[in-house]
Amino acid sequence: MTQAFAFDVAHMFAGLLVLVSFMMLYQDRLLPLIDALTLHSLLLAFSVAWQAYVQDKPDLYVTAFIALAFKAIIIPMAFRRMVVRMNLHREIETAVGTGITMLIGIGLVALSMDLMLRVTAGANALVREDVALALAVVLLGLLMMVTRRNAISQVIGFMSLENGLILAGTGARGMPLVVEISVAFSVLIAFIVIGIFLFRIRERFDTVDLQALDNIREARR
Amino acid sequence: MIFSALNPVLALLATSLIGAAVLALIPDYRLSARLNILFSGAVLAFAVTLFYYRPPTNNFLLTDDLNVVFIVLNALVGFTTSIFSASYIGHEIETGRLTPGYLRFYHAIYQLMMFGMDLALTANNIGLMWVAVELATLSTVVMVGIYRTNDALEAAWKYFILGSVGIALALFGTILVYLAAVSALGEGMDSMAWTNLLHRASRLDPSLLNVAFVFLLLGYGTKVGLAPMHAWLPDAHAEGPTPVSAVLSGLLLNVALYALLRFKMIMSANAATIPVGPLMITLGIGSLIFAAFMLYRRRDIKRLFAYSSIEHMGIIVFAFGMGGPLANFAGLLQMTMHSLTKSAIFFSVGHIAQVKGTQRIADIRGLTASHPVLGWTLVAGVVAIAGLPPFGVFMSEFLVLTSAFARAPLLAALVVFGLLVAFGALLWRLGGLAFGEPRGPTTPVTASYLPIFAHLALVFVAGFYMPGPMVAWFQNVAGLLK
Numbered sequence: 286m287t288q289a290f291a292f293d294v295a296h297m298f299a300g301l302l303v304l305v306s307f308m309m310l311y312q313d314r315l316l317p318l319i320d321a322l323t324l325h326s327l328l329l330a331f332s333v334a335w336q337a338y339v340q341d342k343p344d345l346y347v348t349a350f351i352a353l354a355f356k357a358i359i360i361p362m363a364f365r366r367m368v369v370r371m372n373l374h375r376e377i378e379t380a381v382g383t384g385i386t387m388l389i390g391i392g393l394v395a396l397s398m399d400l401m402l403r404v405t406a407g408a409n410a411l412v413r414e415d416v417a418l419a420l421a422v423v424l425l426g427l428l429m430m431v432t433r434r435n436a437i438s439q440v441i442g443f444m445s446l447e448n449g450l451i452l453a454g455t456g457a458r459g460m461p462l463v464v465e466i467s468v469a470f471s472v473l474i475a476f477i478v479i480g481i482f483l484f485r486i487r488e489r490f491d492t493v494d495l496q497a498l499d500n501i502r503e504a505r506r
Numbered sequence: 507m508i509f510s511a512l513n514p515v516l517a518l519l520a521t522s523l524i525g526a527a528v529l530a531l532i533p534d535y536r537l538s539a540r541l542n543i544l545f546s547g548a549v550l551a552f553a554v555t556l557f558y559y560r561p562p563t564n565n566f567l568l569t570d571d572l573n574v575v576f577i578v579l580n581a582l583v584g585f586t587t588s589i590f591s592a593s594y595i596g597h598e599i600e601t602g603r604l605t606p607g608y609l610r611f612y613h614a615i616y617q618l619m620m621f622g623m624d625l626a627l628t629a630n631n632i633g634l635m636w637v638a639v640e641l642a643t644l645s646t647v648v649m650v651g652i653y654r655t656n657d658a659l660e661a662a663w664k665y666f667i668l669g670s671v672g673i674a675l676a677l678f679g680t681i682l683v684y685l686a687a688v689s690a691l692g693e694g695m696d697s698m699a700w701t702n703l704l705h706r707a708s709r710l711d712p713s714l715l716n717v718a719f720v721f722l723l724l725g726y727g728t729k730v731g732l733a734p735m736h737a738w739l740p741d742a743h744a745e746g747p748t749p750v751s752a753v754l755s756g757l758l759l760n761v762a763l764y765a766l767l768r769f770k771m772i773m774s775a776n777a778a779t780i781p782v783g784p785l786m787i788t789l790g791i792g793s794l795i796f797a798a799f800m801l802y803r804r805r806d807i808k809r810l811f812a813y814s815s816i817e818h819m820g821i822i823v824f825a826f827g828m829g830g831p832l833a834n835f836a837g838l839l840q841m842t843m844h845s846l847t848k849s850a851i852f853f854s855v856g857h858i859a860q861v862k863g864t865q866r867i868a869d870i871r872g873l874t875a876s877h878p879v880l881g882w883t884l885v886a887g888v889v890a891i892a893g894l895p896p897f898g899v900f901m902s903e904f905l906v907l908t909s910a911f912a913r914a915p916l917l918a919a920l921v922v923f924g925l926l927v928a929f930g931a932l933l934w935r936l937g938g939l940a941f942g943e944p945r946g947p948t949t950p951v952t953a954s955y956l957p958i959f960a961h962l963a964l965v966f967v968a969g970f971y972m973p974g975p976m977v978a979w980f981q982n983v984a985g986l987l988k
Contacts, residue, residue, distance in 0.1 A: 416682075
């Protein structure tokens with residue numbers, strides 16, 4: 286296998302991640318958005334596995350597995366259940382305006398390319414483009430978080446952003462595993478926190494009994 | 507040496523972690539409140555031993571003159587807050603705002619949060635430090651939402667979202683620092699150890715470091731509460747339980763600042779990087795002036811003091827941005843004084859809000875008449891935080907200004923302007939709160955005044971006397987910071 290081929294495949298995965306990030310940006314329904322997240326995480330898992338193979342770092346397979354199991358299977362499933370249970374699946378997202386969001390997104394990708402390719406001039410070619418594309422994924426995730434009002438889509442934005450971070454972490458040659466695993470775990474922790482909150486929020490705003498309780502408490506204050 | 511058998515840093519970290527596990531298992535809230543004090547006290551004891559004995563540095567943990575100051579301050583305020591918390595939650599149980607089940611959770615998370623902060627302060631590994639800051643942040647997120655009111659959940663959500671953005675930017679910055687180090691230090695753990703990075707700073711790639719620092723400044727700066735990334739801070743302070751507000755203002759902001767200072771040291775050690783001072787000065791003065799004006803329009807007493815924290819973090823970041831021995835010394839002192847004073851104020855405010863049953867400033871009047879001890883400690887605290895003599899904050903602000911006037915009079919004038927604006931707002935609000943005809947319930951309050959008195963006494967003494975060894979220590983640290 287030639288080195289050029291290794292680079293090309295790595296860049297293809299990273300580029301596809303950016304593409305899926307754009308798909309998430311214009312997706313205005315929750316269920317397709319969750320599908321896009323699944324695809325995003327799946328691509329990340331492939332990308333990390335490829336890096337593990339190319340860099341000959343078997344420990345990265347663990348990270349790939351975590352991405353696959355938690356982010357491409359368990360978490361999307363949990364989200365799906367949540368959306369169906371809360372009866373949100375017909376909900377249409379109101380974003381800041383898809384056209385403008387997409388334009389800003391393109392601008393962010395151009396910015397991250399220009400910035401990272403310039404400052405990583407000293408690093409090797411594999412690292413350079415991966416980090417540049419990873420920054421693009423991170424910024425697109427951020428953009429999604431700020432342009433969405435719905436809590437679930439904000440969390441999905443956050444998770445795509447974390448995918449970008451892991452892409453950067455695995456792209457940086459030989460970065461110790463400690464960080465990747467902790468990132469994966471942090472996503473998990475974050476998810477638990479979020480899960481609790483989402484249910485609580487729903488509970489407070491929609492269940493009549495609790496609402497009534499709340500009103501009594503407010504009145505007593 | 508008796509200490510050499512026992513590594514105080516590991517002992518300190520283990521105590522909080524075991525504390526979290528034990529407190530998660532105990533259903534009785536009275537017992538767990540006492541145990542919380544006990545664990546926090548043990549952490550303080552271990553922290554103090556660090557003055558006499560330093561465990562050896564490895565790729566994961568580090569103790570030097572800089573972080574011992576932060577660790578001891580962290581442990582001290584953690585301990586006094588646990589005492590305050592014990593009397594505070596008794597009242598919350600009575601009024602039914604919290605149930606014993608939630609308190610079990612609350613105490614466990616309290617220790618977990620202390621663990622996260624102590625780990626962040628002792629970590630020698632920039633990745634580990636990031637994980638620890640994130641752990642501390644996530645645990646405070648759940649604490650902020652513990653009352654389960656709409657406002658509390660909204661505050662926790664906002665904190666979570668903005669905190670995550672900060673976390674992401676900081677991690678990206680951390681990865682870039684690693685990339686900058688790989689060619690000089692090789693792959694693996696060595697390139698993440700902070701001591702190695704500092705030692706070989708001149709060989710790291712300067713352009714990568716520059717970009718990395720911008721990400722780190724925005725990322726950790728979000729947690730320091732610098733404007734314009736401060737939006738989470740007032741909500742989180744106002745809606746969470748008051749002990750959490752005290753710990754957030756007194757400690758968590760410092761921990762994030764500490765992370766920034768570590769990276770600033772690497773930047774300063776590499777001559778080819780951009781100077782980071784101007785970036786920090788801009789954010790610092792911006793936060794100071796912005797927060798000072800925002801103080802005028804606050805209606806909620808905890809929100810008022812939350813903005814005052816933004817103002818003070820602005821001054822501190824400004825001081826460290828100026829750099830040099832005197833400004834760094836002033837910054838360190840300001841940070842210490844702010845932590846002690848602000849937590850004392852939150853202790854008072856917590857009891858005041860409980861006895862009055864409200865956080866609305868308009869509904870609280872004449873505290874010195876209705877609750878003399880709470881009223882006068884609040885007066886003392888606000889006078890101190892506004893920077894009036896004879897308190898320690900006056901000393902540190904005076905030093906910040908002296909060093910600034912000597913080098914950049916125009917910037918110093920901006921700082922003076924911000925300080926005066928904030929000063930006016932605080933004293934104006936204080937007049938209504940503390941004096942005049944009492945309004946609202948005047949029932950006596952069961953409070954533990956000890957933590958408030960202890961903090962105010964320390965700040966008061968620091969106003970005109972600082973022990974020689976402490977001055978020498980701070981000077982040494984100021985020198986380390988460059």
